[in-house]
Amino acid sequence: MIAAVVPAKNEEGRIIKVLTNLIKTGVDRVFTVINGSTDNTLFEAEKVRSIFDDKIEIMYFKEALGYDVPKAIGAFRAFKKGANCVIFIDGDMQGKMNDKLKTLIRSILKEKADLSLTRFYPEYIKENRLSLELYYYKKIFNQTINLYNKVLTAIPSHGPHAVSKKFLENVDFSFFAVPPLESVFAVKEGLKVQAPVVMRVEEPGSKPRGFTHAKKMADTIIGDIAEALNFYKGLPKNRIVNSKEYIGYHSERRFDILKQFIS
Secondary structure, three states, X not given: OEEEEEEEOOOOOOHHXXXXXXXXXXXXXXXXXEEOOOOOHHHHHHHHHHHOOOOEEEEEEXXXXXXXXXXXXXXXXXXXXXXXXXXEOOOOOOOOOHHHHHHHHHHHHOOOOOEEEEEEOHHHOOOOHHHHHHHHHHHHHHHHOOOHHHHOOOOOOOOOEEEEHHHHHHOOHHHHHOOHHHHHHHHHOOOOEEEEEEEOOOOOOOOOOOHHHHHHHHHHHHHHHHHHHHHXXXXXXXXXXXXXXXXXXXXXXXXXXXXXXXX
16 A cells, blocks of 8 residues: 655645545545644645545544644554554645655656655755754765765655665654654664656745744754764754754644544
8 A cells, every 4th residue: 555644734726636646646545634723724635535535535633733743643543553654744735746745756766765755955045054053964864874975865854765674664753753864763673765747846836934934844853963973973863053952943843633543
């Protein structure tokens, strides 16, 4: 079974296109994790389910789960349902990228990769401090865990990615809630990692959210990288880099709900 996990919070006007596009890629089952929505996201997802009843499963949480926790919940559900490949795509990614999603799936099923990532054209990185800072930390991260020569700056935090059944059978599902831990886990377990898809930054079609969100998201990812690197080195997890603690959206992640769901 090829499964897709789609976290969605307040994606009215986008979720129908996202789910429909996924069905067109040949995905067998879509696990839509709707959480904390105050708009018509649930209603629109149910409209798609009414058409593709055997392909759409809606997992609804009244509470907002925070960034990446819905991915972990969806991954666990897909694994329990017998998925051989799980692809992750955010609920606002309505861009035309079906061919590239198929490439990620093919990487898992045909080329026997266990973690398949998306990387973005370096020349499309906006020349501002925030973008360059993120690029720098992603590069250092992959160099440190010996993945840079294979995937350049690709990490699970950015863009669609996919994992194998073998990955799912062995992973701590909380790692999906701090995405760089997925890469570290793959390296530690000797799993095959690829980055067969290259995209422009605007290609996924994500909605613009402004500088405040971008800054907080950057802090989240940098903190995640710090946490993952400490795990790689066998050190206690923390989110401190050069005496600064990078929290971002991390404090909003509902690990308590994730733990309860998995148990």
